[in-house]
Amino acid sequence: MSALLLDGKALAARIQAELTHEVRSLQERFPRPPGLAVLWVGDNPASAAYVGNKNRSGAGVGIDISKGQHLPATLSEAELLAIVDELNADASVDGILVQLPLPEQIDSNRILDRIDPDKDVDGLHPTNLGRLVRGEPGLRSCTPAGVMRLLAEAGIDLAGKTAVVLGRSILVGKPVALMLLEKNATVIMAHSRTRDLAALTRSADVVVAAVGKPGLVDGAMIKPGAVVIDVGINRITDAAGKSRLVGDVDFASVREVASAITPVPGGVGPMTVTMLLANTVQSYRRRVGS
């Protein structure tokens, strides 16, 4: 039996169509469009696909993305802090996202701490992470929020289920574990020092892979009928010498065992972009008082 495909691309298109309507009707009362500023420092390839996709989708939904900047890899921390300060003070900007990782001369926590929590559409400011830990509403990290939305739309009830999260990053692993916990899953966090990973994943009803290692999870590691969410976005050169995007999950073997699986591309990636746009609209509504 072959697993149900959790189509993030189709769901993202539907949510973006809803956001487009929402922005258009808000615009009848508030003339200024929602504004999103994405700062991309250097040329980290992980960020390239993301920036391109965001710009296309953001503009499509009616969000003004003109305050975004692509900055040189030699930028200093002080210069980046000054740009964040300017965007914090700019009334036309509702969302600020600083692409990670940053070049090594810049301390990313110092930058994230500087973003106005009400404009922190990436949900990485300590205030927003604290709200998540306390289970309060607030801006939530885009990739974890996208994972949760995909699970919800597929009607997957998490209460009492065992969920294994692979990876403990601040961008995905830690926040998605908290969100699964909030839905009453029993959450296990696995990482590079975990012993007998396969035994843990085989006990899981839901596996979320967010490590950045192609082929980390294969069919032999999955319990029959489990749900597998692949957050990995790895660019590899295949046997034919062609560059392509793969996740952390060996799709071919896992789809034969799982009950549902996200593809890469077309799974979590488009949902990340969509949650960023949704967060920007949420922040805009709050700031214009709607």
Ligand SMILES: Nc1nc(=O)c2c([nH]1)NC[C@@H]1CN(c3ccc(C(=O)N[C@@H](CCC(=O)O)C(=O)O)cc3)C=[N+]21
């Ligand atoms: N502060 C910060 N927040 C992030 O959320 C963040 C970041 N930094 N740094 C880089 C990573 C990477 N990331 C992606 C999101 C969507 C796609 C995406 O839309 N992928 C498409 C494919 C795009 C293509 O085909 O090239 C898909 O999977 O279908 C890719 C990559 C967000 N990141």
